[in-house]
Amino acid sequence: MKRAIFIVAIFILIFSQMGIDVGKAASKEQRTICIDPGHQSHQNLDKEPIAPGSKIRKAKVSSGTAGIATKKPEYKLTLEVALKLRNSLRKKGYKVFMTRTTHTVNISNVQRAQYCNQKHADLTLRIHADGSINKNVQGLSVLYPTGKSTKKVNQASKKAAEYMLQESIKATRAKKAYRTGLMPREDLSGFNWSTTPVILVEMGFMSNQSEDRRLSTSSYQKKLVQGMVNAVERYL
Ligand SMILES: [Zn+2]
Numbered sequence: 001m002k003r004a005i006f007i008v009a010i011f012i013l014i015f016s017q018m019g020i021d022v023g024k025a026a027s028k029e030q031r032t033i034c035i036d037p038g039h040q041s042h043q044n045l046d047k048e049p050i051a052p053g054s055k056i057r058k059a060k061v062s063s064g065t066a067g068i069a070t071k072k073p074e075y076k077l078t079l080e081v082a083l084k085l086r087n088s089l090r091k092k093g094y095k096v097f098m099t100r101t102t103h104t105v106n107i108s109n110v111q112r113a114q115y116c117n118q119k120h121a122d123l124t125l126r127i128h129a130d131g132s133i134n135k136n137v138q139g140l141s142v143l144y145p146t147g148k149s150t151k152k153v154n155q156a157s158k159k160a161a162e163y164m165l166q167e168s169i170k171a172t173r174a175k176k177a178y179r180t181g182l183m184p185r186e187d188l189s190g191f192n193w194s195t196t197p198v199i200l201v202e203m204g205f206m207s208n209q210s211e212d213r214r215l216s217t218s219s220y221q222k223k224l225v226q227g228m229v230n231a232v233e234r235y236l
Helices: 002-029 075-093 109-118 151-172 209-215 219-234
Strands: 032-037 042-051 056-060 095-098 123-130 139-146 182-185 198-205
Touching: 032 075, 032 109, 042 109, 056 109, 075 198, 075 219, 109 123, 123 219, 139 151, 139 209, 151 182, 151 198, 151 219, 198 209, 209 219
Parallel strands: 032 095, 032 123, 123 198, 139 182
Antiparallel strands: 042 056, 139 198
16 A cells, blocks of 8 residues: 555656646747847848838838958848857747848848747847947947837836846956947837837947957857847846
């Protein structure tokens, strides 16, 4: 009799453990991240409204910046890092969508937001690099929406931006750009059309010799991606 109780207890223990594990995996699998690697090989200067119903119009997708030392265009750097980020997030069990996986696309910033909306992303990550006429400026910053059309996701996005800044700085030891490293924006089409929490990471300045070189090394990209993954894990 004692033996029977013991065996039943063991079974209950095993099944309850299985239940916990299965539950954990399932809830994580349902977490969806949408990654938007900034820009594309050819800019599209046709205009689109910067927010639903707005009379203000901006270029559909600009050319982006380029590396002063590496001569690498921003759209190449953003995809390089985005693909690594996608792989790392998938390894962690997230469902990941990308607005583009090649350079030769023509997707406007509004369309990029709409794509991530359709995927019902728990978080949309826009990956960019910065440029300045002042070649000494360095550092990383994270942008988040503050517009009226994104009221529902502004607070969540700000939280995600704070985590993203903290974790990327921790992983890379980069400087914070623009003093605080956090940039509220209400003028970006890629934000204003978003119905998902959304942030934009400006990974560093391609207009600064040393930061530009650093951004293209695989060791630095690995740190950047690690920081981003840590931020996602903390946020979700
Ligand atoms: Zn950009």
